[in-house]
Structures are given as C-alpha cells and as structure tokens.
Amino acid sequence: MIHPTAIIDSTAEIDSDVTIGPYAVIAPDVCVEAGTTIGSHATIESYTTIGANCQIFPHAAIGAIPQDLKFKGEKSFVTIGKGSIIREFVTIHRGTDEGDGLTEIGEKNFLMAYTHIAHDCKTGRGVIFANAATLAGHITIGNFATIGGLVAIHQFVRIGDYAFIGGKSAIPKDIPPYVIASGDRAKLFGLNSVGLQRHNFSSDTIDLLKKTYRILFRLGLTMNEAIERIKAEVEQIPEVVNFIDFIKSSERGITR
Secondary structure: OEOOOOEEOOOOEEOOOOEEOOOOEEOOOOEEOOOOEEOOOOEEOOOEEEOOOOEEOOOOEEEEOOOOOOOOOOOOEEEEOOOOEEOOOOEEEOOOOOOOOEEEEOOOOEEOOOOEEOOOOEEOOOOEEOOOOEEOOOOEEOOOOEEOOOOEEOOOOEEOOOOEEOOOOEEOOEEOOOEEEEOEOOEEEEEOHHHHHHOOOOHHHHHHHHHHHHHHHOOOOOHHHHHHHHHHHOOOOHHHHHHHHHHHOOOOOEOO
C-alpha cells in the first residue's frame, strides 16, 4: 500500500489501510486515517491530520507554514475532514497565533486543481472549490457553498451556507447564505434556487427565502428596516433565521 520511494517520517501515524504513491513525502507529526489515498509527489507537512477516505492527488501540498509575515514559527495545525477530495497542485497552509492556530477543511469537500486555502480558514461540509479558487487568511465558508474557478476571496470574509459564487469573481465583503454572487467586486444576483432544489429544499422554504431576499435587497430599505420587516412579515423558519443572523453578525459588511 506504500510505494518504496515514498519518504515517511517515523513519527507519522499512518493507518494500515492507507495508500501512498511514489515519491510522496510525509513529515513528522502527521496523522492519516484509514481508507485515504495519497498520490505521487504529494507533500504532507507536520501537524496535519487527514481524515478517513480522503483522496489526495499528485503534487498537492498540505500543511506548509503560512504566507504571513507575522508568522514566527509557532506550532499550528491543518485538519482535513473525512471523505474530502484534494486535486492536483492544491495548497493548504497551517494556522497562525493571530487566528486560532488551525486551518480546517470540513467533511466531503472537493478542492479542484490549484485551489489555495490560506492560514486560519475554515470550511463547512460539502463545499466545492472549482479550479484555482483562492482564499486569503481567516475566511469562513459555510456548508455546501460552491466557489467558482479563479475566484479570489479577501481575508476575514464569510461565505454563507449554500451560496454560489460565479467564476472569476473578487469577493471583498460577506456573501449571505442561499444566494448567487458574481463579478469583480461581486454583486448579488438573486437566490440560488437551483442549488437549493438540488439539495432538496422544499418549495415553501425557497419561497420564504425569496421573500426574505426581496425585502433585504430589492426595496431600498436599510438593513435594520429590512430585518424588522422580515420579522413581521416572513415566517421565521430556521433558514430565514440563519439568513438574518448571518447579516446581523457581519463585520466586513454584506455584499448587495
């Protein structure tokens, strides 16, 4: 299961049901769980934990120190959730003391070739990153979001659950859950209705989210005015509450 040309430090914890290809390099203090495959020439640096049944493709580089001038060599970590797919030339960097010291990829994420995940980023479950998606530091991505190819996201931005970001977009502010965003300095283009249908959201839920979106972004109201109107006029199902709570907690500001 381990190619004889692979270089694996004696302190690495490798489950017996792990496959490691030619010339892969596994550094000290790495943990790789059962069913994971690591392709040829992949590099897994120290303090990285890779969950079960992941696929790491050739030339991926996981766990390198962050590209942060404030980093002073402190001990920090990367974790990869079970069932994730990490394609060729993906780069994922360790956390920093300025964050919480952890870069975390959630379960069943799909990182297409050349995706970059910088220090202290956190992703939810089932996130898709198309080719060359680029995350700066301290970014949070919600569950089942989709990030298009060549997208660049500013540090400290949050992307909400089930959001869809079109390719070649620049994202300087938070993207609410359930919406479509696109463009250089992205704008919103309505609800991600197709994505919600594919994830089995009911038509009633989608209708309530559409009403919420319309009040927030189409009536010319301030955010506070819109939120009060939504509380009065829209049934407070969990998805609507999530939408509003995301906006109320924004620190960078909301994309409109």
